[in-house]
Amino acid sequence: MSWQAFPWFAGAAVLCWGLGFGSTWLFRKRTTMAPLSLGLFLAGSLVVAGFIVLLWLSLERPPLRTVGETRLWYAALLPWVGIYALLRWKLRWLLYFCLSMATLFLWIVVSHPEAYDKTLMPALQSLWFVPHVVVYMVGYALMAAAALVAIHGLWPAHSASLVTQDSQVADQLVQVGFAFISIGILFGAFWAKTAWGHYWTWDPKETWAFLTWSVYLIYIHFRVRHPEQHRVGHWFLVIAFITLLICWLGLEYLPSAQFSTHTYSG
């Protein structure tokens, strides 16, 4: 079992997910998801998980050492978050979202074969690496969804009841997303202590992670006190998401970031 077989596994997984999604249209009259659809979603997710297991056995070590291997974990873990969200809270959109992100990562892995053996530097060889990044991926996905809902709620043509509904959905997304980015920031701090000796150094990446966390924290409290102020809440979420994007992708453009130790990530 080697990386050569991976495109087949990836294709099979995406096929299962695609069929599962298509089958939900067949069963669109149902209120709960049909077992066939859920089965297809599960099957696709198991295919990716199965590849990791087989790769692990053939390498005789945990596949956590190369760039390609870590990206594979993102693609493997995201579907399970979505499946959990579906079973626990009946949130279909989150499942579709997670599966879309997983598909994206599978595509990234397949199209970057040079990363399969590209090795991770010693600082990244830690059991904290994958949990820290995956938890953040899920959190970011949820916040992206919340921002989309907020933009939807800001659309001038939309009715008041739609705007209200958007607020409620956005709130739910942010509640779950905030838990994830909180856990992500904590994992980062615990990892930093074992790697660098300090759990927090106000490194630009850390500072912006704090800023992102803090803006969503303010949003949550604003919504507690002003649940009727939908438009302000929606604008807040857009600003919060911009902060998130700066933290995730925009650091290299900031003057402060030339001195960051996080420049290897991504």
Place this chain on the structure above:
Amino acid sequence: MPDPRRTPAPVATPSAAPGFWQFPWGYGQALALASGMMTVGFLLEVMLHAHGAVPAPGWPVNGILLVVFTAGLILPATRLRTDPIIQWLSDVPMAIVATGLVTALALIGGIVPQTTPEQTGLLVKLGFNDVFHGWPFILSMLLFLSVLGLVVIKKIVRFQWKTLPSLLNHLGLWLAFAAAFFGSADMRTLTLQVREGNTVAHAVDQAQKFHELPFAVHLKEFNLEYYPLTLSVQAMSGEPSPDRSASPVLIQKEHTTELGNWMIEVLEYHPHSLWVGKTYEPVYTPGAFPAARIKARNRISGAETEGWISCGSATFPPRALDLVEARVQMDPPQPRTFQSQVTLLRPDGQTQDRSIEVNHPVSIAGWRLYQYAYDRNAGPWSTYSVFQAVQDPWLPAVYGGLLMLLAGALLRLVSGQKKNQDVRS
């Protein structure tokens, strides 16, 4: 007889609008407080020319300050619960403003480079280049901790099991922040450099001052392992080979690989060599570096080229094999692990053999030793290793707070989606 059900009409007063300082207070008053604090903070910053260095007290002064600070929160929160100022301080508008203040200052720190600059301009006078150690930030943290502390006490007093996640979140955050803030001066980071075969029992701080350590470090050996070396083909313009299906080619003796239009055969491979005369000779000696002799055959034209490739070292230049439109090079070696085999001498006289590497620090006598650096020019031949010794006595309190935060976040996830109202607890 006047109708008792009718209340007399109020007498018209000259100023019908309530004054700014009339209770209940809200955002406006919170912003006024924040502005006032920031004015004081920036004035202190400019006047004291502190350039960020606010004197931070160590143990036991910081411990006493924390106790006094906490008592200063508990007493009003419990005894003056109905006081409008206390209620305002522990209410949401104040919480939002206090959090926003810390956020705004952190934003400065996230944009302005936090280093010592060459010139001192207005930004430096205001402490923007070291925001997190300046007076404005200190004051904003004190405000934040005060507001959060009052909220925590309120939640403890009104405790219900269903609001446990919220309490854990707020209390955990307060504990972590308070411990990190008050205990910051007690965290010490020292650097020690040890040569192979030597024993060192002192270290330097950031000001290059020497400190005696309660233990000694004897470096037996520093090891650096590279990942297996690879070679790659690059177009003459410097771009990598367009054939992306080829993963990096491991350099192994008598190994032939296809790389795009080329068949590359490794004729000789010396992991340790030196350039002697006109060729690379295998020599296992400090300063040696990898070299390989390869034969490249163009699959289309049949043309063959033979020659040496090497990644070189800090003192020897690299060498590539030029083909007509491309070049074969040895990829720069990638460190896989670097670690130090040490013997640690404990205060009680006992010795311990340990291995220190990145992500695997070692604890001794209340300190933690981290693999920090080595002689990068020498690479695997580095004759010394640099460690960082960190002492963080307040860490258990900080971690206690962070674990509470983690528990709160997990509980929230597990207990599922609740209505917004539950957040109000």
